[in-house]
Amino acid sequence: GESVGLHLPTLSVQEGDNSIINCAYSNSASDYFIWYKQESGKGPQFIIDIRSNMDKRQGQRVTVLLNKTVKHLSLQIAATQPGDSAVYFCAESSNDYKLSFGAGTTVTVRA
Amino acid sequence: SQTIHQWPATLVQPVGSPLSLECTVEGTSNPNLYWYRQAAGRGLQLLFYSVGIGQISSEVPQNLSASRPQDRQFILSSKKLLLSDSGFYLCAWATSYPGELFFGEGSRLTVL
Numbered sequence: 001g002e003s004v005g006l007h008l009p010t011l012s013v014q015e016g017d018n019s020i021i022n023c024a025y026s027n028s029a030s031d032y033f034i035w036y037k038q039e040s041g042k043g044p045q046f047i048i049d050i051r052s053n054m055d056k057r058q059g060q061r062v063t064v065l066l067n068k069t070v071k072h073l074s075l076q077i078a079a080t081q082p083g084d085s086a087v088y089f090c091a092e093s094s095n096d097y098k099l100s101f102g103a104g105t106t107v108t109v110r111a
Numbered sequence: 112s113q114t115i116h117q118w119p120a121t122l123v124q125p126v127g128s129p130l131s132l133e134c135t136v137e138g139t140s141n142p143n144l145y146w147y148r149q150a151a152g153r154g155l156q157l158l159f160y161s162v163g164i165g166q167i168s169s170e171v172p173q174n175l176s177a178s179r180p181q182d183r184q185f186i187l188s189s190k191k192l193l194l195s196d197s198g199f200y201l202c203a204w205a206t207s208y209p210g211e212l213f214f215g216e217g218s219r220l221t222v223l
Contacts, residue, residue: 032209043201043214044155051209089154097143097162097208098170101155 010106019077021105023090026071030092034099035064035075038087047075047088077107085109113138117202117215124222130175130189132218134202137183142204144185145212146177149199161185197222 013019025033031052036044050057050064050073057064063076073090087106091099117134124130136142143162147155157170159177167177174193178186185202199219203212 034211041217041219043203043216045214046211049209049211091155093209095208097205098145098157098160099212100157101147103154 009103010108012108012110013080014110015082016079019075019080019084019107021075021077021088021090021107023073023075023102024071025073025090025092025102027092027094027100028071029094031095032093033064033066033073034091034093035062035073036089036091036101037084038089038104040086044089080107080109082109082111113204113213115202115204115213115215117218119218120216121219122221124192124220126194126222127191130187130192130196130220132187132200132202132220134185134187134215135183136204139183139204139206141182142206144179144183145203145205146185146187147201147203147214149201149217151198155201159187192220192222194222196220 034049035047037047038044048059048062048064050066055066061078065074077084085108087104089101089104091101093099114137145160146158148158149155159167159169161167161179164179164182175189199217201217202215205212
């Protein structure tokens, strides 16, 4: 089946710096993408989403970029804070209600 | 507002014992419901989803089954647990596409 994956399993970032988390997907029919944050022992929480008719979307301190040509998705976190330490998942869907998740990137914020 | 409840939060069961995890959603009607499993340090694997009462779709062959006896209730079951059934089980719901899935807090199952 199609897969969604992340380029790096871990990311260490200095507090106050910007973070970039990358994700590759293989299903060219995917039309909806979403980023989740998961803290230890908890369910994933929505961060931001983007539809395939867009290439950029901004939220509070976060930006998602979508490059459909190379099937690449990224999440940028501005001014990373200790509370941003978590596992981040990208997920994709292709015109249905099922989300396929990548393996996740663990972000650690250094004080 | 909508809420999702999932229980029990933790469960330790012997191999061969039965399993029942429950999930209920409040504040919405006719949601799509999902069961995901997350192995330690891994991503989320979709196990089952349901678009209505009594309608269950299975994504992967396994030792588990799901049922939806009521509109906002989703149950994950097994007759005989295997060691490989250990993991973090997450229930989720959604009402529109495209749109996010709202996850519960999860149930951690350890099979010994």
